[in-house]
Amino acid sequence: MSALETLNKDELFTPEIRAEIDREIAKYPEGQKQSAVMAALRIVQDDNGGWLTQERMDEVAAYLDMPPIAVYEVATFYSMYEHKPVGRNKLCICTNVSCMINGSDKIVEHLNNKLGIKWGEVTEDGRFSLKEVECLGACGGAPMMQVGRKYYENLTPETLDSILDELE
Amino acid sequence: MSEEKTITIEVDGQTLEAKPGALLIDVTDAAGIDIPRFCYHNKLSVAASCRMCLVEVEKVPKPIPACATQVTDGMKVQTRSPVALAAQKGTMEFLLINHPLDCPICDQGGECELQDVAMGYGSDVSRFVEGKRVVPQTDVGPLIATDMTRCIHCTRCVRFGDEIAGMRELGATGRGEHMTIGTYIAHSVDSELSGNVIDLCPVGALTSKPFRYRARAWELTRRDGVAPHDSVGSNIQIHVRRNRVMRVHPRENEAVNEVWISDRDRFSYEGLYSDDRLTRPLIKKNGAWAEASWEDALEAAARGLRSVAAADADQIGTLVSPTATLEELYLAQKITRGLGSANIDHRLRQSDFRSEGPAFPWLGQSIAELEKVDAALLIGSNVRKDQPLLAHRLRKASLKGAEVHFVNPLGLDLHFDANQVVSDLAGMVHNLAGIAKAAGGSKVLAGRVSVSDEHKAIAKKLKSAGSATILLGNLAQSHPDYSILYGLASSIAESTGAALGILPAAANTIGAALAGAVPKYGAGARPAEKTGLNARTMLESPRKGYLLLGLEPGLDCANPALAKQALAGAECVVALTAYRSPSLEETADVMLPIGAFAETSGTFVNAEGAWQGFGGAVAPLGEARPGWKVLRVLGNLMDLKGFDYLSSEEVRDELQQACAGARPENDLDNTTDGEIQASAGKLMRIGEVPIYAADALVRRAAALQETKDARDAAVARANATVAGKAGVGDGDTVAVVQGGQRAKLVLRVDARVPDGCVWVAAGVPGSESLGDQFGEISLEKV
Ligand code: SF4
Ligand code: FES
Ligand code: FES
Numbered sequence: 001m002s003a004l005e006t007l008n009k010d011e012l013f014t015p016e017i018r019a020e021i022d023r024e025i026a027k028y029p030e031g032q033k034q035s036a037v038m039a040a041l042r043i044v045q046d047d048n049g050g051w052l053t054q055e056r057m058d059e060v061a062a063y064l065d066m067p068p069i070a071v072y073e074v075a076t077f078y079s080m081y082e083h084k085p086v087g088r089n090k091l092c093i094c095t096n097v098s099c100m101i102n103g104s105d106k107i108v109e110h111l112n113n114k115l116g117i118k119w120g121e122v123t124e125d126g127r128f129s130l131k132e133v134e135c136l137g138a139c140g141g142a143p144m145m146q147v148g149r150k151y152y153e154n155l156t157p158e159t160l161d162s163i164l165d166e167l168e
Numbered sequence: 169m170s171e172e173k174t175i176t177i178e179v180d181g182q183t184l185e186a187k188p189g190a191l192l193i194d195v196t197d198a199a200g201i202d203i204p205r206f207c208y209h210n211k212l213s214v215a216a217s218c219r220m221c222l223v224e225v226e227k228v229p230k231p232i233p234a235c236a237t238q239v240t241d242g243m244k245v246q247t248r249s250p251v252a253l254a255a256q257k258g259t260m261e262f263l264l265i266n267h268p269l270d271c272p273i274c275d276q277g278g279e280c281e282l283q284d285v286a287m288g289y290g291s292d293v294s295r296f297v298e299g300k301r302v303v304p305q306t307d308v309g310p311l312i313a314t315d316m317t318r319c320i321h322c323t324r325c326v327r328f329g330d331e332i333a334g335m336r337e338l339g340a341t342g343r344g345e346h347m348t349i350g351t352y353i354a355h356s357v358d359s360e361l362s363g364n365v366i367d368l369c370p371v372g373a374l375t376s377k378p379f380r381y382r383a384r385a386w387e388l389t390r391r392d393g394v395a396p397h398d399s400v401g402s403n404i405q406i407h408v409r410r411n412r413v414m415r416v417h418p419r420e421n422e423a424v425n426e427v428w429i430s431d432r433d434r435f436s437y438e439g440l441y442s443d444d445r446l447t448r449p450l451i452k453k454n455g456a457w458a459e460a461s462w463e464d465a466l467e468a469a470a471r472g473l474r475s476v477a478a479a480d481a482d483q484i485g486t487l488v489s490p491t492a493t494l495e496e497l498y499l500a501q502k503i504t505r506g507l508g509s510a511n512i513d514h515r516l517r518q519s520d521f522r523s524e525g526p527a528f529p530w531l532g533q534s535i536a537e538l539e540k541v542d543a544a545l546l547i548g549s550n551v552r553k554d555q556p557l558l559a560h561r562l563r564k565a566s567l568k569g570a571e572v573h574f575v576n577p578l579g580l581d582l583h584f585d586a587n588q589v590v591s592d593l594a595g596m597v598h599n600l601a602g603i604a605k606a607a608g609g610s611k612v613l614a615g616r617v618s619v620s621d622e623h624k625a626i627a628k629k630l631k632s633a634g635s636a637t638i639l640l641g642n643l644a645q646s647h648p649d650y651s652i653l654y655g656l657a658s659s660i661a662e663s664t665g666a667a668l669g670i671l672p673a674a675a676n677t678i679g680a681a682l683a684g685a686v687p688k689y690g691a692g693a694r695p696a697e698k699t700g701l702n703a704r705t706m707l708e709s710p711r712k713g714y715l716l717l718g719l720e721p722g723l724d725c726a727n728p729a730l731a732k733q734a735l736a737g738a739e740c741v742v743a744l745t746a747y748r749s750p751s752l753e754e755t756a757d758v759m760l761p762i763g764a765f766a767e768t769s770g771t772f773v774n775a776e777g778a779w780q781g782f783g784g785a786v787a788p789l790g791e792a793r794p795g796w797k798v799l800r801v802l803g804n805l806m807d808l809k810g811f812d813y814l815s816s817e818e819v820r821d822e823l824q825q826a827c828a829g830a831r832p833e834n835d836l837d838n839t840t841d842g843e844i845q846a847s848a849g850k851l852m853r854i855g856e857v858p859i860y861a862a863d864a865l866v867r868r869a870a871a872l873q874e875t876k877d878a879r880d881a882a883v884a885r886a887n888a889t890v891a892g893k894a895g896v897g898d899g900d901t902v903a904v905v906q907g908g909q910r911a912k913l914v915l916r917v918d919a920r921v922p923d924g925c926v927w928v929a930a931g932v933p934g935s936e937s938l939g940d941q942f943g944e945i946s947l948e949k950v
Contacts, residue, residue, distance in 0.1 A: 067336035072352040076341040 012059045017047055021063065033064045037074050040064060041081055050090060051082035079133065087122045087129035089167040092146040095132050098139035107143050108132075110157040114164070127168070175241035180248060186239045193221055193234040196247070203247055204256060204285040206263070206370045207322040208235035211427060212331055218263065218322050220285065222255035223247045231255040253289075260290035266301045266345075267371070268317050275313070276372030278385035282320065303348045308338075309356025310874035311363055311431060313380050319349050319373040325365040332428070333359040334563055334583025349373070358876045359583075360556045360859060363434040367417065367427075378438055378871045379415045383407075388414055391785035394772050395425075395433035396491055396765040397862055398555045399672035400535065401774030402429045406437070406766050406785040413437045413766050413786055423536055424774065430556040431875070432859060432866055437766065439868035440789070444748045446761040447790025457753065462791065466798075469758045470805035472740030473507065476713030481508030485711035487703060487725075488685050489718035490514045490674035491863045492795060493770025494779075495819040496744075496762075497676065497683035498691060499799035499811075500717050506808035510687050510700025511711065514680035516719060517642075517673065517857070517930075519726045519940060521702045522842050523651040527693040528681055530832035531558075531775040532637060532669025539564040543633035544572045545626060545666070547600060547657055549641020550580055553859040553877065555671055558775070559583070571633070573626050575599050577643060577854050577942075578927060579920030589622065592924040593846035593854075593942060597649050600656040603627050608663035627664065636666035642673045643856060646726060646941050648845040658834070668834045672775050674863065679773035682827055692826035710734035716743040717795065718762070720864050722751030722936030729909055729939045744795055747864050751936055762795040763788030765865050769816045770796065777832045781820065847944065851890070853906065854927045855941030861931035882934070885918040885927035886947065894947040903948045904928050906939035912950060 012018070024039035040060045045052050057075055061068040075081045082090075091111065095104045111130060115123050122129040138144045141153025152163055174185045177192075179201055186195040194210065196203050206218040216236035223234045226244035231251055246252050264286065271277045303316035323340060326349065330336045337359065341352045351357065357365075365374050388407040393416075395402040402425035405417045416437050418429040449465030450457045460468070476483050486504040488497055497514065504512045515521075531538075538544075538561035552559040566572050566584035574580065574588045575596055582588075589599050601616075602623035607630065630636045638657050640650075647653055661668035672678050684691040687700040701709070707730050714735060725731035728751070735741050735755035743756040746764035762768070767788040771781045788794060796816050803811030813819050846852060858881035860872045872878060884904055886894075896902050898917040903910045904926060911934050921927045930941045939945075 067330075067339075069336055069339035069341075069352055072341050073339045076352070077343045 009063055012063050013044070013047075017043060018063075025064075034066050034070070037064055037066065037071060038078070041071070041075055045081060050086040050088075051084060084120070085122060085129075086131075087127055089128050089147050090131055091128055092131045092133045092136075094134065094136050094138075094142070094144050094146075096135035098135070099143040102142040104143040106157065107145070107155050107160060110160060114161070128164070175239065177239050177241070177243040177245065179245045188241070189238050191235060192223070192237045192239050192243075192245065195239055196234065196245075201247060203234045204289050205235055206281065206285070206320060207324060209324055209327075209368060212324060212327040212368075215323050215327065218320065219259045220256065220263070220289075222252060222259060224249045224251040224255075256289045257291055260286055261294060261296070263320050264290065264294060265296040265298075266317075267320065268300065270318070274315070274318065274372035275375040275380055276318075276369075280372060281370035301345055306350050306354055307356075308351055308354075309358070309362075309876075310871045311377055311435060312357060312366060313375045313377040314350070314373060315375070316348055316350060316373055318371045320371055321347060321349065322370060323349070324368040324370070325349065325374060328365055328368055329359065332364070332560065333361045335359045337362075338365070356876055360431055360553060360877065361428060361560070363431045364418070364428050376415060376435075378435060383409050383414045391783065392419060393766060393782045393785055394675070394780045395429060396675045396772070397432050397436065397866060398430070398557075399531075399675060399677055399775040400425060400555055400557045401675060401772050401778065401780050402433050402557060403780070404429060404433060408785055411786045413440055423534070424778070424780075425557050428557060428560065432556070432862070432872065435872050436866045436869045438870050438872070439865040440764055440766065442747070442868035442870075444868070445764075445789050445792075446745055446748045446759055447792055449761060449791070450748075450759040452757050457759075462793075465758055465760055466801055466805055469742040469760060470802055472757060473713050473715060473742060474806050476711075476740055477507040477509065480712075482511065482700070483712040484509035484511060484715070485701065485706040485713070486512040486715040486717070487516060487706065487719060487721075488512065488514045488680065488716075489516070489724060489863070490672075490677040490680045491865075492676060492680075492718045493768060493816075494676060494679040494683055494773060494823065495770050495816045496717060496768075496795040496799060497680050497685045498819060498823045499796055499803065500715065501684040501691065502810070503799060503803050503806070503808060504715065505684075505690070505696075505698075506803065507806065510696055510698040511706050512685055512700065513687055513703035513706065514677070514685040515645075515703050516724050517646045517726045517941065518650060518702075519646060519704055519942065520648055520650040520652075520845065521704060523654065524688050525651075525654065526670075526833060526835045527689045527695075528678075528777075528830055528832045529670045529672070529834055530678055530777045531671070532639070532667040532834055534776045535561060535774075537635075538562055538637070539568075541565050541633070541635050541637050542570050543629045543636040543666070544570060545603070545630060545636075545638045545660070546572065546574045546576075546671075547638065547640050547653055548576060548596065548644025548647055549574065549639060549671055550576075550578075550643065550856060551639075551641055551671060552580065552582060554642045554673065554862075555775070556859075558671060571629050573629075575603075577922060577925060578856070587622075587626075589626075590920070590922050592848065592922050593647060593649070593852050594844055594848035595922070596647070597652055597656070597844050597846065599623065600653060600660070604656045604659045604663075607631065607660050627660070630660065630664040630666050633666075636664060637669055638664075638666045639669045639671050641671045643854075645670075645673060646855070648940070648942050649842075652842060652844065670775075670834060673857075675774075676772045678775065678777060678832075679771065682773055682830065683823060690826075691823055692828070693830050694826070707731050707734040710737050712738055713740045714738050714742070716741065716745070716752070716756070718745060718864070720745075720747070720749040720751055720867075721755060722749070723861070723867065723931045724863070727940045727943070728930075728936050729907060732936070744798055745864075746792065747868070749864065760798050761788070761790065761792035762798055763792050767792070768794035768796065771820050779824075846942070848924070850924070850944050851946055852925050853904070853938075853941065853943055853945035854921065854925050855930035855935075855938075855943075856927065857931040857941075858929050861929060867931070881929045881932050882913070883916045884913040884947070885916045885921050886925070887919050887921050887923065888917050889923055890921070890926065890947070891915060891917050894949065896947065896949050901950055903950045904938070905946045905948060906943060909937040909939065910948075911935060911938055915947075
């Protein structure tokens with residue numbers, strides 16, 4: 001607790017990030033800052049190369065006047081928060097029923113071979129990392145994956161190759 | 169209050185009356201109808217997450233949780249119908265799928281809610297054949313052992329931290345199969361109430377670390393007791409095996425400790441078995457300690473004190489610890505007064521005696537009333553650490569909207585919202601005088617006070633609040649201007665209508681006053697025929713003979729250097745003690761081993777003036793004897809009258825008669841208009857007594873000494889300005905010097921310490937040679 005109090009709120013993050021978080025806080029009633037925790041974690045994660053460190057989570061806790069453990073609870077509950085470094089492009093492959101039936105195994109195998117990484121690993125150049133996810137609600141286009149804010153559907157090893165080529 | 173309407177419900181065919189809106193589980197509990205539960209606890213919020221309490225309710229299609237269902241008129245409930253039983257059985261099976269079923273090696277075995285409920289409501293075989301979840305071991309500090317694989321995710325511990333301890337340290341991270349309860353990052357659980365999660369945890373996930381693998385629940389005999397540290401007098405149960413205290417649990421008493429106890433009360437029993445327990449009488453011969461028989465030792469003690477008294481009775485001085493029992497204190501004063509002296513005192517840490525203070529001081533209200541105040545002003549108090557369960561009551565008041573203000577010589581880490589007015593020692597007096605003036609004038613310091621807006625706001629709040637209180641804490645009682653602080657506090661109480669209270673420091677501070685262990689009042693707090701010296705003057709003008717009861721002079725006195733010097737120069741020092749304390753070895757002539765906590769019967773009078781008696785839970789260690797018996801024999805050996813008691817109850821009854829008609833009262837016109845002693849402009853020591861240094865027993869409790877609170881006490885603290893002036897920085901080793909005596913400590917730069925002050929704890933190892941707890945000090949680079 002006291003460790004937190006020594007963090008000065010005006011010195012946390014950058015002014016831009018503070019402004020972004022403040023915009024989220026403003027969406028909720030007065031005195032309900034902690035409602036912005038998910039958004040704040042996302043903003044901070046984006047700023048931190050796609051993953052969260054304990055220091056970052058502690059800063060979010062301090063900024064929103066929450067006990068750090070309450071922030072850890074949220075950050076570990078939702079699978080889109082990362083706690084280990086990820087690649088610049090986080091390939092989220094759905095392996096749930098529809099995608100599995102439509103051959104997600106092949107997609108995964110192809111990626112394993114092509115990139116030389118398994119679930120949760122990052123390529124040496126830091127360009128890609130691989131993440132297994134559950135149904136993303138795009139079963140109509142199975143098999144599919146999500147990278148950043150974009151969905152790629154009806155994947156085959158061939159289309160995958162050209163998608164990867166375009167990702168920096 | 170108007171008579172509340174009641175409604176009628178039917179449970180298992182039995183008709184029950186209930187308040188509308190009450191929780192079904194509370195109603196059935198009150199009627200003695202058993203509904204199994206894990207997550208529900210009547211002191212915590214309702215989580216309704218374990219689903220163990222499912223019952224069938226007529227017209228409700230599915231079984232519903234009794235802990236989250238409010239009763240309505242005409243409700244018909246079945247707790248043992250086929251539907252209810254099937255639901256309970258199903259829940260039980262799910263709760264056990266990940267549970268390791270390692271009862272044979274689990275400390276909770278035999279007193280486990282999961283075991284009991286599984287026996288009563290579960291099935292005897294599990295259909296679950298898949299792999300079970302395993303949670304890696306975590307370390308959350310010296311007090312609590314964790315085996316999180318056993319956790320059933322009831323979240324009682326999490327809610328406790330949030331709602332009661334006011335420190336959310338535990339949480340549920342991950343989800344589903346991967347959910348675990350823990351601190352997430354490995355750090356220790358530091359709340360001063362943390363041990364309560366051990367009782368709350370329905371399984372063996374959180375157990376007592378010091379007790380781990382020491383005994384089985386069914387081997388223990390449970391004896392009722394009263395906690396021996398702070399003035400709450402928490403009701404406890406002492407668990408004993410083969411004449412040894414194995415652990416301590418709380419005993420429910422809504423008026424005192426509710427269902428909680430502080431970690432200090434729970435884990436201090438370890439101090440009973442420290443290596444330096446005194447188990448045989450000792451006599452010092454030619455400067456060396458030699459074991460002696462009780463006969464010889466008592467004879468030597470009686471002879472020594474008698475010969476001093478025969479020459480001049482006023483040369484006898486008696487210093488008693490406020491943690492001694494009422495019976496011991498009463499007999500110690502009876503001996504002292506019987507010898508013709510009136511020099512007896514228990515106020516070992518007080519240094520300002522310019523006004524005598526009330527004859528029968530107290531909290532000024534009941535403990536339970538504290539949680540109902542609308543405003544409180546605490547003066548010189550670290551209530552959270554000094555009286556943790558009184559702080560818990562204040563916290564409840566604060567959560568309900570009460571305004572709490574502190575006037576203190578250091579900033580506190582609090583678990584509730586409060587306004588802290590922090591200044592040096594002289595500044596405290598000025599701040600209080602400002603509030604007094606704003607509240608309508610004060611007889612004290614009248615002309616020389618400036619009133620700030622903050623003072624005005626505090627005074628206004630105290631006046632306008634429906635119920636307000638002003639409390640003087642441990643730091644105030646040791647303040648060099650306690651009499652002025654007291655006078656100002658009483659003046660504020662008078663002009664605002666707030667209740668004036670004292671937060672007594674020790675388990676029997678109030679008892680000591682009632683027993684007559686003060687120079688101006690005899691038993692029953694009646695004015696004494698002859699008055700004598702107080703704890704300070706007895707040392708400032710040294711006596712020839714001293715009788716010491718239960719204290720460690722180097723650690724329990726306001727000025728240890730002074731105490732040791734006075735004792736060392738005396739002809740005869742007789743110490744009744746449970747420990748071979750180094751400062752007694754240096755200064756005493758006879759050491760008589762007495763029973764410590766749990767080893768004697770007796771009575772403590774708590775902050776609200778309640779007499780709480782207890783029996784001895786175990787026999788005293790070795791040849792030690794209960795203190796009251798030793799004092800009885802000592803009285804007889806010195807041919808004093810009236811020492812023929814057969815039991816400690818007889819002693820108590822005699823005192824109780826003397827107390828007939830005694831009413832607690834914190835007298836309001838006890839004002840002194842003395843000069844402020846605390847020098848402004850000079851560097852002053854803030855000699856706080858840390859939570860785990862309060863008395864001889866807790867100082868020896870091994871696990872408590874490893875906690876963060878104990879570790880944090882072993883340093884000097886000063887703010888950056890003070891440190892800068894002395895040319896030292898954070899982490900440097902410094903020398904703190906008082907009256908030529910130095911102690912080397914590591915310095916922590918700490919913004920909570922005000923200008924002009926250095927925080928150097930009292931009562932801790934290394935502080936024995938220093939001077940006044942709140943006196944001038946200097947800081948040097950080494
Ligand atoms: S550790 Fe115990 S109290 Fe805490 S959630 Fe698990 S079972 Fe409940
Ligand atoms: S199963 Fe893959 S998107 Fe639904
Ligand atoms: S006790 Fe009712 S759901 Fe847990």
